[in-house]
Amino acid sequence: MGERLSARLRRVVDALPLEPGIRVLEIGGAPGAAARAVAEIVGESGHVLVLDRSAKGIALTETHCADEIERGVLSVLCAEVESFALPPGSERFDVAFACRVGVLDGRHPDRYEAALARIAEALSPQGRLFVDTGDPLDEVPLAHSRARPSGRSQRDRLAGPVT
Template sequence: MPRARHQPRLKVTATIGTRHPNVDLNVLAIAPAQPRYTPAMPPSPRIADFVASLPLAPGMRVLEIGCGPGVAARAVCRRIGHGRVVAIDRSATAIRIAARASRAECEAGLLELRLAAIEDFVLAGNEPRFDLAFAQRVGVLDGRHPADTALRRLKAALTPAAFLFVDGMPPLPARDL
């Protein structure tokens, strides 16, 4: 019997045969699945608040590290007018999703997506440095992984007056990276 349209998709959170003292082996536990990301979805409150806290101005060049599906990059594009955002991610899947969702911004020349880890990032040719960089939940920048190489690459890509913003941390001046 097909499920009604208004019922959420379900995903398995435990399977029969799970060996855990608090799990009845004859019960299959199910929970509503998380909604899939779609380009029409607005930024989550966490992303919206983070982007709103950035000191953005029209005409800035901004680097996003770990862009995922591009939600924050598109929100930044709306705040910097004729500026430019370069959004990088180490995941080809994330870049493909961001490209589909960000077609208008990319075609307008406001957003460029690149497949790159920050540890490998270098400016292209005569590309100017960035006025600001930001990252949300990027392990190499939030203290979960060693950051020496990443910080050297960032320092080379930022203007001396730029700042790096990482969620949950105070802003870091480029000169101190």
């Protein structure tokens, strides 16, 4: 691994429920530093998809993660989270996470519900979404989840984790 992971991203990766063989969707993941660390954990039997709205960011991810892409443990998709769709025939993901993604952290509340709907469609029925609005992450309830939402509003969730 070329570059070291920042302390902030290391805390995020360490907080995720990762294990070998799972599929992970990183939203807004360019230039791929966290994705590379996640790919190391999920291993050759797992997969990481980096979704980012920036073509430049995707190009950087392709450069920084060329080995992982070549091995088939990482792929990229250039699209906005609130309007993306997985390619036909794609397997769904077990875990999704996002760091500093405005649509999910409260900066673009008008697109929040659309983004959650698209993410839910990309996740398996037991799939989980984590966003860096906590310390370091909060889990965001999705409509397909068997767990009931905590009743907290998006603004409350942005204030930090439930204690």
